[in-house]
Amino acid sequence: MGNIRTIPSQCGTVSDMDARSPSPPSPWLPFASRRRARDEKREAVLRMAVALFLEQGYHRATLNEVARRLNITKPALYNYFRGKDEILFECWAIGNELVDDCIAETSSGGGSGLDKLRKLLLLYAELMTEDYGKSLVRFDIRDLSEDNRKIVRTAKRRIDRAFRDYIAQGIADGTIKPCDPKLAAFAIAGSLNWIGHWFQPDGAMTGKAVAEEFAIRLTEGIATTSKRKKADKPPGTSKPSREDRGEHHARTAPRAAGQSKRTRHRLR
Amino acid sequence: MGNIRTIPSQCGTVSDMDARSPSPPSPWLPFASRRRARDEKREAVLRMAVALFLEQGYHRATLNEVARRLNITKPALYNYFRGKDEILFECWAIGNELVDDCIAETSSGGGSGLDKLRKLLLLYAELMTEDYGKSLVRFDIRDLSEDNRKIVRTAKRRIDRAFRDYIAQGIADGTIKPCDPKLAAFAIAGSLNWIGHWFQPDGAMTGKAVAEEFAIRLTEGIATTSKRKKADKPPGTSKPSREDRGEHHARTAPRAAGQSKRTRHRLR
DNA sequence: TCCGTATATTACCCATGGGTAATAAATAGT
DNA sequence: ACTATTTATTACCCATGGGTAATATACGGA
Structure with missing residues (x-):
């Protein structure tokens, strides 16, 4: 019946949506040999859902x-899953765990406040170029149940605190100029979050x-102290190498096993 | 029947929505003396719509x-209006005209590339603290008709170009360090656009x-050249003065008259 | 005062899509 | 093989909300 078609798009500084990741594969063969690990299929649903939600927007995307x-x-x-909004929440939750990984990795490694801030920036920015990272900033919290909404808000505060703490720490150890950590964190996080809105994997630059x-x-x-890797000349306007990009740091693979903590509702 | 209630909220660095402007007044008295200027009422619809769309999100907000x-x-x-999506577009269009005003005001005033960039930043940032400004970055382009979508995309490119041009100009005249104008614009605009996601007029700081x-x-x-107004000490973490905030620069009022250019469809 | 137009209202249509009930197919265990 | 369990399927329900048709009300002008 209803034949839905994909929608064109384009990047842009002000806003503009749509991320066409090449649409993940399905573990379900066309109505034939089935029975693979339950978690694997659950995972596949989420990967497909997050891609579709990003591509069409949560409300336009249908479960059908x-x-x-x-x-x-x-x-x-x-x-x-219990329903559409729970799928949305689980997508977000995976993204959130990835952010937690970023924070953990940053906190464990030593260095000055500035070093840590840079490290977190790097990991967080890269996350924003991936589907689950985008879900953190593109999905609307108001589509969730009240309970899940609360969870999300708490998690967001945690992330916010990580940024502010590193900045405050940098000010304390003299690697960062005195400034208001709150506003600085807002400015920085804003830039990073916006990546999730314009970045498309098929662009000129890799994530x-x-x-x-x-x-x-x-x-x-x-x-x-200023720190530019390549002198002060205009940094090559693109790094079109696209090299490997394989396994930049624990992701996707390790996720499959051990659904871990949080309110993972086992059904039935 | 369906009794909709407003939803709680909160700011946050990662995302978080919801802007509760005090809900604009209505020119329609409760089913009594009517007949006021048509444009005035059209305007009122848009003001109420943009507030509701921001508060609840476009899809959750109903025309009822x-x-x-x-x-x-x-x-x-x-x-x-022809329909819901046209109301959305008109909200966006007003915001867009306000941005155009910002660009025009910036371009007309002289100064170095850096001066102009700062001027545009200031005006644009302030716009992002207001409803119509927020509509530029919070509304989803995919909710529009194909025609209007094209208009929006073109306009976004224009805005993007303004930022890049000023940066390029600054590099040329030596007031801005050599860098990639495209990425720099993305970083800056990202921060500014994000304001539209977290700023709430009842917060500690004024727009x-x-x-x-x-x-x-x-x-x-x-x-x-570094340029800090108040030495290098941590800038007062808040400017709680809240002074006047009256008529910061042509806005709202001048808008009522002269609907101006663009595809303003006169109905019937 | 009566009419025409603009602008409301009430009452409805109906496509969409989330969600459910009943049932069928596949697999694992014995 | 037979059965229990899981995991699909088909067929349906129904609330929601955008949009429309027919009609009523108010106002401006002659």
């Missing part, structure tokens, strides 16, 4: 379409390249 | 609710204060 792209039908999804550029640029203004 | 808050009924709205802070901070990193 999510299911169709997985070679199954809508009611099958209810074996793994890693964008992340590295932003990590330097956003700390130039508040660092007490 | 827009109408109810205006003391009218849904079909009455169709005297002024003007936020704008001034960001205008300085975001140019510190790329300026060839």
Whole structure:
């Protein structure tokens, strides 16, 4: 019946949406040999859902379409999730765990406040170029249940605090110029979050390249010592190498196992 | 029947929505003496709509609710607009005209590239603290008709170009350090656009204060000469004066008259 | 005072899409 | 093989909300 078509798009500084990741594969063969690990399929639903939600927007995306792209039908999804909003929440939750990984990795490594801030910037920025990272800033908290909304708000505060703490720490140890940590964090996080709105993997720069550029640029203004890798000349306007980009740091793979903490509702 | 309640909220660095402007007044008296200028009422619909769209999100907000808050009924709205998506577009269009004003004001005033960039930053940032400004970055382009979508994309490119041009100009005249104008514009605009996501008028800072802070901070990193108004001490973490905030620069009032150019469809 | 126009209202249509009930197919265990 | 369990399917329900048709009310002008 309803034949939905994908929508064109384009980047832009002010806003503009739409991220067409090449649409993840499905573990469901077209109505034939089934029975693979439950978690694997649950995972596949989320990967497909997050891609579709980003591509079309949560409200325009239908569960029918999510299911169709997985070679199954809508009611099958209810074996793994309570409803659409729970799928949205789980997508967000995965992104949130990835951010936690970033923070943990940053905190464990030593260095000055500025060093840590730069490290977090780098990891966070790169995350913003991936689907689950984008879900953190593109999804609307108001689409969630009241309970999940509370969880999200708490998590956001945690992330915010990480940025502010590093800045405050940098001011204390003299690597960052005196400034208001709150506002500085807002300014920096704003830039980073916006990456999730304009970055498209098929652009001129890789996610890693964008992340590295932003990590330097956003700390130039508040660092007490300037630090440019390649002299002061205009940094090559693009790093089109695109090299490997394989396994930049624990991601996707390790996720499959050990769904870990949080309110992971096991159904039935 | 359906009794909709407003939703709680809170700011946050990562995302978080919801802007509760005190809900604009309605020119429709509760089903009594009517007949005021048509444009005035059209304007009122847009003001109420933009506030509701920001408060609840476009898809959750209903035309019934827009109408109810205006003391009218849904079909009455169709005297002024073709449909919901056109209302959304018109909200965006007003915001866009305000940005154009910012650019025009900046371009007309002289100064170095850095001066112009700072000026535009200041005006743009302040705009992001207001409803129509927020609509530029919070509304989803995919909710528009194909025609209007094209218009929006073109306009966004124009704005983007303004930022890049000033940066390039600054590099040329030596007031801005050599850098990639495209990425620098993305970083700056990202910070500014994000204001539209977290700023709430009832917070600790006024829109003007936020704008001034960001205008300085975001140019510190790329300026060839540092420029801090109040020495280098931590700038008062808040400017709680809240003074007048009256008529910061042509806005709202002048808008009422002369709907001006663009595809303003006169109905019937 | 009566009419025409603009602008409301009430009452409805209906497409969309989230969600559910009943049932069928596949697999694992014994 | 037979059965229990999981995991699909088909067929349906129904609340929501954008949009429309028919009609009523108010106002300006002659």
